Amino acid sequence: MDKFKSAYFKSNNLDSIRWVMADNLKYWPVSKQLTEHQRLFMKSKWFMPYLKFMFKLTGKPSIPILDIPITTRCTLKCRNCSHNMPYYKSHAPNLTFEQFKKDIDKLLASCDIIYNLSFIGGETLLNKDLPSMIDYCERRKQIFHITFSTNTTITPPHELLDTLKKSKKTITRISDYSCNSELGGKIDVAGWKKTLDENHIPYFISEAEAWHCMPEIRRDDARPRHRVEEEFRKCYCFRKIQNLYNGRLLPCPNAKYFANIHPDYKFAELENIDIHAKSKKDLTKALIEFYSLPYYRVCSFCHSGIDTWSNNLPIAEQIKD
């Protein structure tokens, strides 16, 4: 086994997959994709050896969670948005179905499984191609599970409901901000629940008693390497949430935001992989290396504040114009 494959085994990637599946299994009683036997297997001690065996067999890494930002626009302006959406300097056009298909086809040719593909925004319903993208993922066997998030400010269109009714592996994630009275007239969590229930569409409600602060990312890399590695290991994204955005694979949503506010910053090749510039084989190798790095260079600018973490922020507090 070459040194990168050996580093991959030592990295946390396989453990992240196990974590993702355990988390997803909480919701799968309402989803239709897995049999009871498969569920039991994934909870068992045999799942990890199975993941190792599959990596040795295919030589390809798997992806725990792949976030696909399909729009950077949102109908709300949450001060502590986990993806920094209100703070983007400029908005690129929404991701088109054609670009999405091209990107996902390329990635799937070079990896084994994507365990959870998550469409995120901004507000995902602002992208009219969302139903086509879900439908395409439904037909790709290498994609195990699909989620998309909504803040319920937009009524679900018929085309989306029809796609969700047919899907066996999509779960709608409703971000419930109803405890914030200032959003009263804008969001409709009850309406969404009623519509999804009537159509027998699986969903789960994501609600929190409070929000926590997000790592601040700024161009200052004064911390020693061991400190950056330590913060990366404690980071909420640690080997779990990668971003695929317009043909580029980035370590996390914060790195994507950093690229937006610092367009002149030159990312290291392995933390911003141009997937179309590589052959299938080279992309597989790059993915293995990507998951084996002790940290990403961009993490040097990211102050996750592990010592001063604030967990008590108001939910969906809006920025006033």
Ligand code: SF4
């Ligand atoms: S609803 Fe709020 S938290 Fe969600 S993407 Fe929009 S601004 Fe961010």
Ligand code: SF4
């Ligand atoms: S830049 Fe690094 S430390 Fe910061 S959120 Fe992303 S992966 Fe985590």
